Amino acid sequence: xxxxxxxxxxxxxxxxxxxxxxxxxxxxxxxxxxxxxxxxxxxxxxxxxxxxxxxxxxxxxxxxxxxxxxxxxxxxxxxxxxxxxxxxxxxxxxxxxxxxxxxxxxxxxxxxxxxxxxxxxxxxxxxxxxxxxxxxxxxxxxxxxxxxxxxxxxxxxxx
Amino acid sequence: xxxxxxxxxxxxxxxxxxxxxxxxxxxxxxxxxxxxxxxxxxxxxxxxxxxxxxxxxxxxxxxxxxxxxxxxxxxxxxxxxxxxxxxxxxxxxxxxxxxxxxxxxxxxxxxxxxxxxxxxxxxxxxxxxxxxxxxxxxxxxxxxxxxxxxxxxxxxxxxxxxxxxxxxxxxxxxxxxxxxxxxxxxxxxxxxxxxxxxxxxxxxxxxxxxxxxxxxxxxxxxxxxxxxxxxxxxxxxxxxxxxxxxxxxxxxxxxxxxxxxxxxxxxxxxxxxxxxxxxxxxxxxxxx
Numbered sequence: 001x002x003x004x005x006x007x008x009x010x011x012x013x014x015x016x017x018x019x020x021x022x023x024x025x026x027x028x029x030x031x032x033x034x035x036x037x038x039x040x041x042x043x044x045x046x047x048x049x050x051x052x053x054x055x056x057x058x059x060x061x062x063x064x065x066x067x068x069x070x071x072x073x074x075x076x077x078x079x080x081x082x083x084x085x086x087x088x089x090x091x092x093x094x095x096x097x098x099x100x101x102x103x104x105x106x107x108x109x110x111x112x113x114x115x116x117x118x119x120x121x122x123x124x125x126x127x128x129x130x131x132x133x134x135x136x137x138x139x140x141x142x143x144x145x146x147x148x149x150x151x152x153x154x155x156x157x158x159x
Numbered sequence: 160x161x162x163x164x165x166x167x168x169x170x171x172x173x174x175x176x177x178x179x180x181x182x183x184x185x186x187x188x189x190x191x192x193x194x195x196x197x198x199x200x201x202x203x204x205x206x207x208x209x210x211x212x213x214x215x216x217x218x219x220x221x222x223x224x225x226x227x228x229x230x231x232x233x234x235x236x237x238x239x240x241x242x243x244x245x246x247x248x249x250x251x252x253x254x255x256x257x258x259x260x261x262x263x264x265x266x267x268x269x270x271x272x273x274x275x276x277x278x279x280x281x282x283x284x285x286x287x288x289x290x291x292x293x294x295x296x297x298x299x300x301x302x303x304x305x306x307x308x309x310x311x312x313x314x315x316x317x318x319x320x321x322x323x324x325x326x327x328x329x330x331x332x333x334x335x336x337x338x339x340x341x342x343x344x345x346x347x348x349x350x351x352x353x354x355x356x357x358x359x360x361x362x363x364x365x366x367x368x369x370x371x372x373x374x375x376x377x378x379x380x381x382x383x384x385x386x387x388x389x390x391x392x393x394x395x396x397x398x399x400x401x402x403x404x405x406x407x408x409x410x411x412x413x414x415x416x417x418x419x420x421x422x423x424x425x426x427x428x429x430x431x432x433x434x435x436x437x438x439x440x441x442x443x444x445x446x447x
Contacts, residue, residue, distance in 0.1 A: 001164035001165060001166060002166040002167050002168075004167065020164075021164075021209065022161060022163070024161070027161075044197055044200070044201075045193060045196075045264060048261075051263060054266075057237070058262070058263050058266060059266050059267050060263050060264065060267075063196045063264075063267070064267065065189075065192070065209075068189075068192070068211060068213065111262070115262075130262055133348070133349065
């Protein structure tokens with residue numbers, strides 16, 4: 001099996017590693033980089049717990065090879081808060097009780113950020129549609145939608 | 160799950176990628192990877208070399224040119240979904256793009272991959288059958304055009320040679336009087352269709368249908384072209400009787416199997432209902 005030297009920018013930091021071809025991006029993030037905020041849920045491209053931003057697009061990192069990410073920019077949940085201040089989406093999940101067990105939350109938040117970047121004025125339907133690749137086993141969707149609405153408003157004020 | 164071991168190469172030109180395929184006949188192309196990587200993880204597919212074509216420039220585009228809509232093989236489903244040209248003129252394609260997997264998968268999944276994988280449950284095959292698309296394959300001797308009706312040869316099998324790469328999809332360019340629609344029933348977002356029907360028609364100035372294409376998703380070992388249903392529409396004004404006749408013929412053309420998504424009878428009835436809905440919507444769009 002071939003191995004490959006890769007360079008990626010993760011949450012603004014340049015990271016280099018030698019990775020085997022078959023290493024999944026989610027394992028690279030969790031095990032090689034030790035960033036365990038990105039979760040592994042179904043491991044079969046269904047649940048979205050492993051969602052990260054790859055060059056600004058939300059993707060399921062259990063279905064991307066680490067070597068495919070060579071040269072790209074990755075954002076994980078650890079990259080959201082800046083200087084101890086929560087990102088508006090994190091604040092929204094906090095204020096609106098957008099989580100119960102919290103397992104799906106990092107993926108939900110990264111999908112929501114990608115959604116709000118594309119559509120700063122989403123309707124409830126847009127939000128549900130935009131998050132349809134992320135599953136919450138606690139079925140806390142009502143408050144998740146509210147959390148995204150909270151963040152949308154906050155981001156509109158900030159920008 | 161960890162995929163089995165393989166070698167990985169990421170060529171930057173099509174020629175280079177084709178050269179790798181010539182040297183390693185068991186190699187597989189990695190496009191969006193959202194069918195292939197799960198298959199590898201489940202050990203349902205094995206591969207000695209993955210040829211990642213994501214680093215090849217110039218394979219992602221959507222443009223009208225010379226009477227065709229040309230789509231680069233590496234165009235992501237999300238790009239299709241949000242493209243204004245597709246939204247305005249190619250409603251069948253826009254309908255289908257929105258129903259493929261989920262928004263996260265659509266950020267990676269590609270149109271070319273969806274076709275080359277030739278899963279009869281995938282959505283683009285039936286859509287392209289309805290459009291009468293042409294597949295462009297790049298090989299050692301240059302480009303080759305394959306009519307879509309000759310592309311799907313068997314379950315997960317296409318007319319592509321082992322040393323060829325699907326590089327472009329061509330759809331007849333939109334003209335006034337065209338209308339299309341994709342009707343899909345899925346149990347939930349991200350599931351494959353229980354059944355789906357793709358329809359593309361052209362209505363002449365006299366109100367008579369002169370071209371009709373109908374493709375069926377996930378009701379047979381390959382995507383199905385409902386040829387008898389298409390023929391019964393041509394020359395008709397797509398009145399209720401013609402629509403119902405075509406829907407019955409489409410249901411007759413389906414070869415569904417009973418499984419956890421429904422019985423054979425149910426899926427056949429579903430094809431009939433979805434064909435009626437798709438034709439009515441396509442007609443409405445053709446008139447606007």
